[in-house]
Amino acid sequence: MKISKFLISLVGAIALLGTFGYYYVFVLGAPQLDPPKKQVNTGLKFQLATFNSQAMGEVRNYGVILPPNYNKNQQKRYPVIFLLHGGHDDARAFADKYAVLDVLHELYQTKKLPPSIVITPDGNDLRGSSPLYDPDYFDGPNGKIGTLIGSELVKVVKSRYRTLEQPQFWALGGLSSGGWGAFNIGLRYPNNFHILFSHSGYFTDSSGSQNSPQQIVQQLSPQDRGQLRIYLDAGLNDTNLLSSTKAFNETLNKLGIDHVFYAFPGGHGLSGANIGWNYFHKHLKDSLSYVGEQFKKVKS
Numbered sequence: 001m002k003i004s005k006f007l008i009s010l011v012g013a014i015a016l017l018g019t020f021g022y023y024y025v026f027v028l029g030a031p032q033l034d035p036p037k038k039q040v041n042t043g044l045k046f047q048l049a050t051f052n053s054q055a056m057g058e059v060r061n062y063g064v065i066l067p068p069n070y071n072k073n074q075q076k077r078y079p080v081i082f083l084l085h086g087g088h089d090d091a092r093a094f095a096d097k098y099a100v101l102d103v104l105h106e107l108y109q110t111k112k113l114p115p116s117i118v119i120t121p122d123g124n125d126l127r128g129s130s131p132l133y134d135p136d137y138f139d140g141p142n143g144k145i146g147t148l149i150g151s152e153l154v155k156v157v158k159s160r161y162r163t164l165e166q167p168q169f170w171a172l173g174g175l176s177s178g179g180w181g182a183f184n185i186g187l188r189y190p191n192n193f194h195i196l197f198s199h200s201g202y203f204t205d206s207s208g209s210q211n212s213p214q215q216i217v218q219q220l221s222p223q224d225r226g227q228l229r230i231y232l233d234a235g236l237n238d239t240n241l242l243s244s245t246k247a248f249n250e251t252l253n254k255l256g257i258d259h260v261f262y263a264f265p266g267g268h269g270l271s272g273a274n275i276g277w278n279y280f281h282k283h284l285k286d287s288l289s290y291v292g293e294q295f296k297k298v299k300s
Contacts (some may be wrong), residue, residue, distance in 0.1 A: 015016050018137065032097070032276045032278070036102070038099045038101070038102055044104055046064075047063065049063075049064055055148045056142060056148055061096070064118060064219045065100070068108060076162065078115060078116055080117045080118075080119065080157060080170050081288070082182075084149070084173070085199055086174070086175050086177045086179075087130070087133065090122050090124040091120050098281045100118070102281075106238055111154070112288075112292050113289060113292035116295070123155055125143040126230040127142050135181065137178070137211075138185070146185050149181075149185050156172070167191055167227070168194045170193045171195035171197065171294070172196055173198060175200065176201060179198030182196055184211050184213055187220065195294050198245070200241045202244040204247075230258065231259065233261070234246065234263055235266045236263055260299070268281065
């Protein structure tokens with residue numbers, strides 16, 4: 001009798017654990033167990049905005065973080081940075097998960113990044129957000145996300161905010177599948193973005209060569225290649241993503257495209273100083289410092 005009760009309790013506990021595990025991973029999206037600590041007051045504000053997207057046939061949202069003192073000098077114009085989220089994320093992810101306000105505050109204070117207009121698009125396609133698949137950062141059966149981000153949202157941002165117009169002052173980057181998306185979209189719109197960056201992204205997509213930056217970059221004209229400035233990093237724990245990034249790095253070397261590449265400890269995961277949200281928070285400082293260097297090299 002005691003053994004029977006024990007077995008029943010054990011089965012119940014396993015079932016409960018399984019239910020929690022499913023909820024934690026597939027509903028909550030496996031949140032970080034030790035997320036980056038946020039400062040109480042950075043002086044920066046994250047806001048959601050909406051626009052009517054013809055490309056997607058619906059109202060879409062995006063996040064915007066305006067630079068300090070944006071409203072004081074009505075004549076001043078600013079560079080622009082688009083940040084693309086990964087799977088099971090949305091327009092709020094960089095603010096809520098990766099503490100991007102703290103990163104921007106630090107880089108502004110240390111002068112490593114000129115004050116910029118930061119945009120965080122909702123990159124989810126018509127299927128919505130799910131940990132079961134990555135967003136389709138291209139024009140396909142699940143919606144025209146490539147046109148949405150690469151063209152349509154660029155025009156919206158230029159019409160609503162005081163942006164610098166030249167593509168040398170526009171950067172597009174992302175993390176994980178957002179890193180792939182940044183290059184899959186950015187390489188198609190060289191007249192809109194000259195600076196691209198990826199954190200533990202990939203460069204060959206299962207949908208084929210038409211959505212694989214590894215192939216697209218080789219098809220660019222010498223003029224477009226010469227305008228690109230690229231930052232790459234990948235976590236040592238992310239074996240497949242690291243391999244994909246290394247291969248792309250080698251292609252950039254062969255093509256003579258200006259870029260940097262780093263392999264850092266850590267990568268995707270749920271807990272650790274160099275893991276998951278902490279990895280992306282930490283190395284956003286590196287990529288955005290690189291972006292800042294490129295902005296400073298260009299005269300407005």
